[in-house]
C-alpha cells in the first residue's frame with residue numbers, strides 16, 4: 001500500500017514508537033500513581049517525563065500544563081466548553097474542522113454564545129479580518145494553525161498578538177502543524193493549544209494533548225470529573241494541574257508511544273520533516289501545472305504549507321469514486337470528500353463532493369508520488 005493519508009493519522013510510525021509500545025506494554029502497563037507500587041510509579045513517571053518533553057518541545061510555561069487527551073477533538077472540546085460562558089462572543093474561521101465548528105455551532109444554536117465565522121482567501125485568514133471580528137464581548141478566538149483540507153499555514157503569530165491585545169483567549173488547533181511547524185509558546189502568546197498525538201507526533205491513535213496557558217487559570221472548567229490517582233479525599237475534583245482536567249485512567253500505553261514519537265520528531269527537527277513532505281507535494285503541483293484536468297485547491301506556497309494538498313477533481317469523476325479506484329486498483333490510500341471541514345469546501349465551491357486530499361509523511365518516497373500521479377493520469381485518460 002502507498003499510504004498518502006498522514007493528515008488523518010500517520011503511518012507507518014517510526015520504529016522507535018513500535019519498540020516503546022512493546023516495551024511499555026510488557027513491563028509497565030499499570031494504572032499510574034494509584035496503588036503506589038513500582039509499576040504504578042513507573043507509569044506515573046513516564047507520564048511526567050512525557051509532559052516535560054512536550055513542555056520543552058513547544059516552550060510551554062510548565063510541564064503540568066500539558067493535559068493528556070484522547071485525540072485533538074477531546075482537547076478542543078475541553079477548551080471550548082471549559083472556557084465559554086453564557087453571553088460570550090467567539091470568533092472562528094471557515095477553515096475549521098468539525099471538532100471546532102460543531103461545538104461552537106451547538107453553543108450558538110442553544111443561544112449560549114454569539115459566533116462570528118471569518119472567511120479565508122485562497123486558504124489563508126487575514127489577521128486584520130480577525131481584528132475586525134473581535135468585539136468587547138469576545139472571550140475566545142478558536143482557529144486552526146494549518147488547514148487540514150488545503151495544508152495552508154495560518155499567520156498565527158500576528159493573530160496571537162492581536163488577540164492578546166484585545167484581551168481575549170486564543171485556542172489554536174494544531175492538528176496539522178504540531179510536529180511539522182515549529183511552535184514556541186514563549187514567543188507566540190497562544191493560551192490553549194490542542195493537538196492529536198497520532199498525526200505528526202507519531203504516537204498511536206487514542207492520544208493527544210491540550211496545553212493550558214497561565215491566562216486560563218481559574219477560567220477553565222473540567223468537563224470530565226473523577227478519579228485522579230492521588231488525593232481521593234476531596235469531594236470535588238482536586239484543583240491541581242494536570243489532575244484538575246484529567247479524570248479517569250489515562251491512555252498510558254498510547255502516551256508511552258507518543259513519548260517515543262515526540263523524541264523522534266525532536267531529533268529530526270520539524271523543519272526537516274515538513275521540507276520532505278512539501279518537496280513531495282511540489283512534484284504533484286508541477287504535474288498539475290502540465291495537466292488540463294487537474295487543479296490544486298487554494299494558493300500553493302511551499303513556504304507556508306504543510307504536507308497536505310487538495311486536488312479539484314475533474315467534473316466527470318467524483319472524489320469518492322477516485323479514492324475507491326486508487327485504493328482497489330492501485331493500492332494507494334488518499335482521502336476523498338469534505339475532510340470534516342464543510343465550510344471551507346463551501347468557500348472553495350467544492351461542496352458537497354469535496355476534493356481529493358493527499359498527505360505524504362516522512363517515509364514516503366519520490367517513486368511513490370510518481371506512482372500516484374501516474375495513476376491519476378491513467379484514470380483520467382481512461383474515463384474522460
Ligand SMILES: Cc1ncc(COP(=O)(O)O)c(C=O)c1O
Nearest residue numbers: 071072073097099148173175196
Ligand atoms: C485540523 C484538524 N483539527 C482536528 C482534527 C481532529 O483530530 P482527532 O481525530 O485527533 O480528534 C483533525 C483531524 O483530522 C484535523 O485535521
